[in-house]
Amino acid sequence: MFDEKDLIVEAKHVTKIFPASKGRQLVANNDINLKFYRGKTLGLVGESGCGKSTFMRMLLSLDEPTEGEILFNGQDITKLKGEKLRLNRQHIQMVFQDPATSFNPKMKIRDIICEPLLNFGRIKPSEKDAKAAELLEMVELPAELKDRYMHNMSGGQRQRVAIARAIALEPDMIVMDEATSALDVSVQKTIIELITKLQREKNIAIGFICHDLGLAQSFSHEIAVMYLGNIVETMPGEDIGPDCFHPYTKALIESVFDIKMDFSKKIKQIKGEVPSPLDAPKGCPFCDRCECCMEVCKTVKPKLVEVAPDHMVACHQFDKEGCGGHCKTDQSKDDDCCEELAKGAFVSEHAPGEGPEAHVEQKGE
Ligand SMILES: Nc1ncnc2c1ncn2[C@@H]1O[C@H](COP(=O)(O)OP(=O)(O)O)[C@@H](O)[C@H]1O
Numbered sequence: 426m427f428d429e430k431d432l433i434v435e436a437k438h439v440t441k442i443f444p445a446s447k448g449r450q451l452v453a454n455n456d457i458n459l460k461f462y463r464g465k466t467l468g469l470v471g472e473s474g475c476g477k478s479t480f481m482r483m484l485l486s487l488d489e490p491t492e493g494e495i496l497f498n499g500q501d502i503t504k505l506k507g508e509k510l511r512l513n514r515q516h517i518q519m520v521f522q523d524p525a526t527s528f529n530p531k532m533k534i535r536d537i538i539c540e541p542l543l544n545f546g547r548i549k550p551s552e553k554d555a556k557a558a559e560l561l562e563m564v565e566l567p568a569e570l571k572d573r574y575m576h577n578m579s580g581g582q583r584q585r586v587a588i589a590r591a592i593a594l595e596p597d598m599i600v601m602d603e604a605t606s607a608l609d610v611s612v613q614k615t616i617i618e619l620i621t622k623l624q625r626e627k628n629i630a631i632g633f634i635c636h637d638l639g640l641a642q643s644f645s646h647e648i649a650v651m652y653l654g655n656i657v658e659t660m661p662g663e664d665i666g667p668d669c670f671h672p673y674t675k676a677l678i679e680s681v682f683d684i685k686m687d688f689s690k691k692i693k694q695i696k697g698e699v700p701s702p703l704d705a706p707k708g709c710p711f712c713d714r715c716e717c718c719m720e721v722c723k724t725v726k727p728k729l730v731e732v733a734p735d736h737m738v739a740c741h742q743f744d745k746e747g748c749g750g751h752c753k754t755d756q757s758k759d760d761d762c763c764e765e766l767a768k769g770a771f772v773s774e775h776a777p778g779e780g781p782e783a784h785v786e787q788k789g790e
Pocket residue numbers: 443444451453471472473474475476477478479480702
């Protein structure tokens with residue numbers, strides 16, 4: 426989908442397990458394979474608690490994966506220690522949900538913005554004023570704001586300051602973790618416009634974490650849907666909508682509130698609760714809540730398979746394990762789940778991280 430020469434960060438088979446009480450293990454991320462490209466935004470969406478922040482914290486080297494690699498420009502950064510780790514932090518910066526609590530309230534805006542530049546010896550203290558003014562202009566704020574404090578600013582202005590600080594070190598990638606979730610919709614839009622403009626000017630890769638599928642879709646070049654620590658679908662941003670395949674993604678879309686929506690239609694809720702990651706189902710992570718669940722789903726975990734160009738889905742309806750068997754052997758079960766397959770959807774199967782072109786066959790042959 427994107428030019429491999431623009432690949433900047435790649436997560437390969439990343440798993441994060443937290444120890445839990447009574448010797449149990451909490452699998453927060455399970456074999457995640459995602460790529461981030463210069464100038465492109467990957468939107469990572471999923472319900473609260475599914476493991477989005479855990480994954481992004483590992484990209485930022487704030488936490489170490491239990492297994493797997495995170496490659497920055499081809500080098501595994503999970504093994505970096507000491508000064509090498511510190512220096513590497515310049516390349517991937519972050520913007521969190523609430524800048525008011527992320528920064529010292531006693532610091533002036535000028536000091537907040539210039540702190541990373543001073544830490545890495547990029548500017549002298551005497552250059553702070555000019556640099557802060559320059560960065561504030563980049564995020565379309567008046568230079569005079571450099572003498573203010575965070576609590577004297579609106580939510581949107583604070584988030585612009587956080588973005589100014591994030592771009593100060595000219596990073597290759599910015600991670601935005603629910604960075605616009607606390608803002609009014611109109612302010613949200615202006616922040617998205619700003620970050621899109623900066624991305625175009627500076628060719629930055631963006632990891633945009635969000636529980637709002639509609640918002641992520643509005644500007645992401647690629648979307649990855651996470652459920653209970655697993656990536657269940659990845660697709661080009663424009664495929665979100667009628668062209669997505671996974672029952673969880675479909676359910677998420679049906680539960681999105683949109684001002685342009687058809688209000689005669691009921692907003693659908695996803696049935697049941699997300700299970701605890703301590704008690705995840707053995708087979709498909711979504712099987713307890715899925716309206717299309719088959720026998721095989723309860724025991725065999727589906728792998729990501731390619732169902733359309735650059736569009737991967739982990740669901741047995743689209744692989745050889747599942748629907749083929751289900752449709753052919755259990756004719757009594759007359760549900761709609763296999764409609765796409767009946768229409769001749771493609772099935773391709775390969776190990777996570779391998780090229781999608783591995784094995785393609787026409788279902789029903
Ligand atoms: N440091 C930690 N120790 C133990 N469990 C954690 C820790 N951080 C996150 N978790 C658990 O990992 C799961 C994923 O959390 P998180 O990544 O914050 O989800 P999200 O960002 O999608 O809301 C949750 O069940 C959470 O309780």
